[in-house]
Amino acid sequence: xxxxxxxxxxxxxxFQILKADGTLVSGQKPPISDQEIFALYKKxxxxxxxxxxxxxxxxxxxxxxxxxxxxxxxCQVGSAYALQKGDWVVPAFRxxxxxxxxxxxxxxxxxxxxxxxxxxxxxxxxxxxxxxVPVGTQTLxxxxxxxxxxxxxxxxxxxxxFGDGATSKGDFHEAMNFAGVFKTPTVFFCQNNxxxxxxxxxxxxxxxxxxxxxxxxxxxxxxxxxxxxFAVYLATKEAVEKARSxxxxxxxxxxxxxxxxxxxxxxxxxxxxxxxxxxxxxxxxFVRLRFYLGEKGMWDEEIENRLTAEAxxxxxxxxxxxxxxxxxxxxxxxxxxxxxxxxxxxxxxxYLKSTL
Amino acid sequence: MREITYRxxxxxxxREEMKRDETVFLLGEDxxxxxxxxxxxxxxxxxxxxxxxxxxxxxEAAIVGAALGAALLGMRPVAEIMYIDFSTIAIDQIANQxxxxxxxxxxxxxASLVIRTQGGAGRxxxxxxxxxxxxxxxxxxxxxxxxxxxxxxxxxxxKSSIRDDNPILFIEHKLLYNEKxxxxxxxxxxxxxxxxxxxxxxxxxxxxxxxxxxRALKAAQALTEDGVEAExxxxxxxxxxxxxxxxxxxxxxxxxxxxxxxSKRCGFGAEIAALASEKAFYDLDAPIKRVAAANTPVPxxxxxxxxxxxxxxxxxxxxxxLLG
Ligand SMILES: Cc1ncc(C[n+]2csc(CCOP(=O)(O)OP(=O)(O)O)c2C)c(N)n1
Numbered sequence: 001x002x003x004x005x006x007x008x009x010x011x012x013x014x015f016q017i018l019k020a021d022g023t024l025v026s027g028q029k030p031p032i033s034d035q036e037i038f039a040l041y042k043k044x045x046x047x048x049x050x051x052x053x054x055x056x057x058x059x060x061x062x063x064x065x066x067x068x069x070x071x072x073x074x075c076q077v078g079s080a081y082a083l084q085k086g087d088w089v090v091p092a093f094r095x096x097x098x099x100x101x102x103x104x105x106x107x108x109x110x111x112x113x114x115x116x117x118x119x120x121x122x123x124x125x126x127x128x129x130x131x132x133v134p135v136g137t138q139t140l141x142x143x144x145x146x147x148x149x150x151x152x153x154x155x156x157x158x159x160x161x162f163g164d165g166a167t168s169k170g171d172f173h174e175a176m177n178f179a180g181v182f183k184t185p186t187v188f189f190c191q192n193n194x195x196x197x198x199x200x201x202x203x204x205x206x207x208x209x210x211x212x213x214x215x216x217x218x219x220x221x222x223x224x225x226x227x228x229x230f231a232v233y234l235a236t237k238e239a240v241e242k243a244r245s246x247x248x249x250x251x252x253x254x255x256x257x258x259x260x261x262x263x264x265x266x267x268x269x270x271x272x273x274x275x276x277x278x279x280x281x282x283x284x285x286f287v288r289l290r291f292y293l294g295e296k297g298m299w300d301e302e303i304e305n306r307l308t309a310e311a312x313x314x315x316x317x318x319x320x321x322x323x324x325x326x327x328x329x330x331x332x333x334x335x336x337x338x339x340x341x342x343x344x345x346x347x348x349x350x351y352l353k354s355t356l
Numbered sequence: 357m358r359e360i361t362y363r364x365x366x367x368x369x370x371r372e373e374m375k376r377d378e379t380v381f382l383l384g385e386d387x388x389x390x391x392x393x394x395x396x397x398x399x400x401x402x403x404x405x406x407x408x409x410x411x412x413x414x415x416e417a418a419i420v421g422a423a424l425g426a427a428l429l430g431m432r433p434v435a436e437i438m439y440i441d442f443s444t445i446a447i448d449q450i451a452n453q454x455x456x457x458x459x460x461x462x463x464x465x466x467a468s469l470v471i472r473t474q475g476g477a478g479r480x481x482x483x484x485x486x487x488x489x490x491x492x493x494x495x496x497x498x499x500x501x502x503x504x505x506x507x508x509x510x511x512x513x514x515k516s517s518i519r520d521d522n523p524i525l526f527i528e529h530k531l532l533y534n535e536k537x538x539x540x541x542x543x544x545x546x547x548x549x550x551x552x553x554x555x556x557x558x559x560x561x562x563x564x565x566x567x568x569x570x571r572a573l574k575a576a577q578a579l580t581e582d583g584v585e586a587e588x589x590x591x592x593x594x595x596x597x598x599x600x601x602x603x604x605x606x607x608x609x610x611x612x613x614x615x616x617x618x619s620k621r622c623g624f625g626a627e628i629a630a631l632a633s634e635k636a637f638y639d640l641d642a643p644i645k646r647v648a649a650a651n652t653p654v655p656x657x658x659x660x661x662x663x664x665x666x667x668x669x670x671x672x673x674x675x676x677x678l679l680g
Contacts, residue, residue: 064480064656115480115657133484134442135414168413169445196414198390204413271389330663333652348620348650352663355670 003238004220004250009212014223014255017230020283022291031234032081038298040081040229041289044073045304046311047097048286050106053315054096054113058264062323064115067094071227071259074285075191076161077101078232079252082240083159088127090142090160092135094191098161102128106318116328117336135196136162136169139188143175146184146243157243159187159236164204165196167213176251180217185243187236188214188251191226193258198271214251226254227285257283330356357538365507365539366396366528369514370434372543374404377432380518381408383419384436384472393438394474394533420446420471424454424523427469432518440475440527441487454523455498467523470514474528476567476617477665481530483653486661488618490565493525494594494627500524500548501594505569507537509592512546520548529567551598553605557585560675561605563628564588564615568666572615575671586675594624602628603636610641613674615666620648647674 007015017028024030030037051070057063069076076097080089089098099109103126112119112131120130129145132138142160149156166172167190179186190210194201207213214221220239224231232254239250257280261268281287293299334341334349341349360368374380382397388411391398401409412419416437423433437443443450450471457465477486494501500522504510510528517524554569555576564572569590576586589605591597606612612632614625625646632644650664 064482112656115482115655115660117483117656133482134445165414168415168418170415170417171445197386197393198388199386199411199413203411265393270391327657328655328660330660333650333655333660333664337652344621345651352650355673356663 003235004222007222009209009215009221009223012208014225015231015235016225016228017234018228018288018292020227020288022288022295030230031237032230034296034298037229037289038293040077041293041299042307043101044077044097044229044286044289045307046314047073047077047100049308049311050100050315050318051096053319054110055260055264057319063113065263065265066113067263068260069094069096071257071280071284072191072193073097074229074232075189075226075254075256078229079159079189079236079254081233082236083157085125086127086154086156087240088129088142088145088156088158090129090138090145090158091131092138092162092166093131093133094163095161098159099128102126104128106315107321110318110322111325114322116325118325118328119322136166136171138162139166139172139175140178142186142188143178143182143184146179146186147182150184155244157185157187157240159189159240161189161191163196164190164192164194164201164210165199166190167210168204176214176217176219176249179249180219183246183248186249187239187243188249189236190251190253191256192253193256195258195262195272197262197266209253211251211253219249219251221251221253223253223255226256227283227288229285229289259284357540359536360507360539361533362507362510362528362535362537363394363396363533365511366514367398367400368539369511370397371400371403373515373518374400374408377518379430380432380434381410382434382436383410383412383423385412385414385419385438387411387436392436394530396472396533397436416442416445417449420449421453423469423471424449424457424467427467428457428465430466432468434470434472434518437471437473439485440473440489441484443471443473443489450493450499450525451496455496458522459498466521468521470517470524470526472526472528474530476529476531477654477661478531478567480656480658480661482656486654488566488616488649490527490594491618491622491624491627494624498523499595501527502548502592503527503566503594504592505532505566505590507535507539509546509552509590511539512544513548513592516545516548519545524548527566531567535570546592548593549596549598550593551589551591551601553587553601554590555586555588557587557609559584559609560586560611560613560678561602561609562586562588562613562615562671562675563591563602565591565594565624566617568615568617571666571668572671575668575675578668578672579675582676584675584679597627597631599631599635602631606632606636607639610639611678612640612644613647613671613678614644615647615671615674617649617665619651620646621651623648642678642680645674645678647671
């Protein structure tokens with residue numbers, strides 16, 4: 001039986017491999033080697049620290065309004081790790097993890113959020129779309145990207161991220177429907193972090209799970225423990241392989257929790273209490289990995305401190321490099337409106353420059 | 357007179373109408389416990405309960421379309437769309453349904469709903485969060501478009517909008533919410549379709565909308581040093597437009613400068629310029645001038661954002677060019 005049959009949404013089962021206490025679900029084994037697990041842990045730590053730095057920079061006025069990943073690292077690292085060279089990531093606006101996993105430098109990532117659109121210019125071969133501020137819109141692009149690949153005979157998969165809130169958008173349903181009808185190699189990854197700004201998941205949809213929405217579109221759907229790196233990775237890997245071999249789209253619901261504010265402009269105390277957060281703390285994706293790696297002698301406080309120090313150094317450098325990039329010039333704003341600058345726009349630029 | 361913020365004045369207007377008429381209810385994203393992204397509806401859930409202050413899923417088309425359905429049955433919904441940028445998701449409902457339903461039902465249907473939204477730049481919120489789309493909506497027959505610039509106006513106009521039997525797009529500005537101004541304690545209404553002369557002057561007419569009214573007033577103040585007395589006219593409602601007040605002002609000054617935050621091309625300024633050339637051509641002593649945002653997306657970087665959006669200096673420069 002395939003994973004998607006075994007965990008069909010109507011069974012009510014959530015796919016999990018690594019439990020919160022760091023032990024394995026009986027009958028399950030880690031889908032990757034211990035070396036890989038350690039490397040991914042290190043990556044997750046780097047991402048968490050880089051995310052925290054972003055929050056700090058925002059408070060100091062050196063960053064724009066920012067949407068932190070805090071708590072969702074396993075969803076993004078585990079799923080992006082299942083991709084191959086040439087595959088695409090289509091992010092929403094909370095995807096520091098997936099973005100860095102695709103090879104985009106932290107400097108570029110920071111550059112964008114410091115207010116320079118040049119930061120979204122992914123280098124050749126790093127297939128990451130720019131941030132989508134309108135919620136859910138990007139799901140459609142992931143269908144188009146995958147469709148183009150299919151038309152060109154390329155074995156490329158598009159992995160799109162969105163939140164539980166985005167599943168209320170018509171765009172999401174139209175994207176799922178297109179993907180189902182055209183059998184596009186798209187993997188829909190919903191990070192169900194329990195909130196859309198202030199609105200809890202229970203008020204977003206009356207469906208029992210988000211995964212079950214796949215059924216209506218003739219697609220596979222699976223709910224996974226989004227704080228379990230192993231389950232996220234394996235479910236995505238199966239979905240990616242199926243997509244690559246012509247089996248069509250999959251909807252993955254990663255059940256996770258947003259520990260931070262919605263964005264730096266948010267005040268979560270208005271809609272959730274500390275007591276509500278408490279039960280999620282032991283489910284943090286880092287906790288179980290530390291237990292697991294600790295058991296293998298691959299993690300302790302000392303290792304954590306060393307990894308942290310190394311990461312902070314790299315992050316310091318990325319901040320420095322991003323801040324050293326000269327701010328965009330007025331010409332650039334006009335230059336990228338069209339492929340070529342029409343005459344009236346040139347005239348407007350000249351006039352505005354004369355006012356400087 | 358007491359001074360309160362634009363946000364407080366707006367909330368008072370909503371509260372008074374909800375008390376006055378139980379068919380009035382609010383719906384939108386994060387408007388309940390959270391009080392709305394810009395905190396306009398804060399406290400209203402506690403006062404009126406969840407049936408009348410309704411958080412919705414993230415479904416702009418449903419918010420607006422369902423509001424229309426409710427209006428057709430005699431309710432007076434006030435739908436909040438968090439950013440005008442996302443009103444585009446509901447544009448089928450707005451353009452094809454809400455604005456046309458009275459006409460298509462032979463005058464029998466009443467689309468008595470208000471869509472409250474906010475637009476504008478100035479907070480470094482980048483290209484998909486900072487647009488000024490009022491001209492799009494002003495182009496659609498059957499839809500009224502209201503764009504208040506002061507606490508006094510926003511309160512009087514939200515109350516009139518809620519009582520109006522036509523669909524209304526009510527456009528606030530994210531940088532106006534904290535602006536303070538005099539608002540009387542006693543009840544008042546401001547008629548829809550009535551412009552306001554925010555400052556009298558004899559040398560030049562500046563027609564400005566929304567946040568640009570504040571900048572035009574500052575520019576007008578600065579221009580007194582050149583001995584120039586500018587008249588600042590705020591249309592307050594774009595549809596229907598108070599043509600009379602604008603034309604009268606042009607008659608007096610002979611010069612017209614139009615200021616708005618939306619990009620210049622096909623902005624609302626083009627409509628006012630056309631009005632002036634059709635109906636006030638012989639009153640004009642100089643060509644009409646527009647000061648508006650560049651025809652580019654709104655840039656993310658604060659410095660670049662302020663470069664493309666008109667400021668006092670741009671308005672002053674515009675006036676000086678007009679006066680030759
Ligand atoms: C179309 C649209 N409507 C509203 C918003 C305002 N908004 C920004 S993020 C957000 C919540 C998104 O929730 P979810 O999809 O669950 O993602 P999360 O933020 O939890 O990652 C909302 C309502 C928006 N950006 N786009």
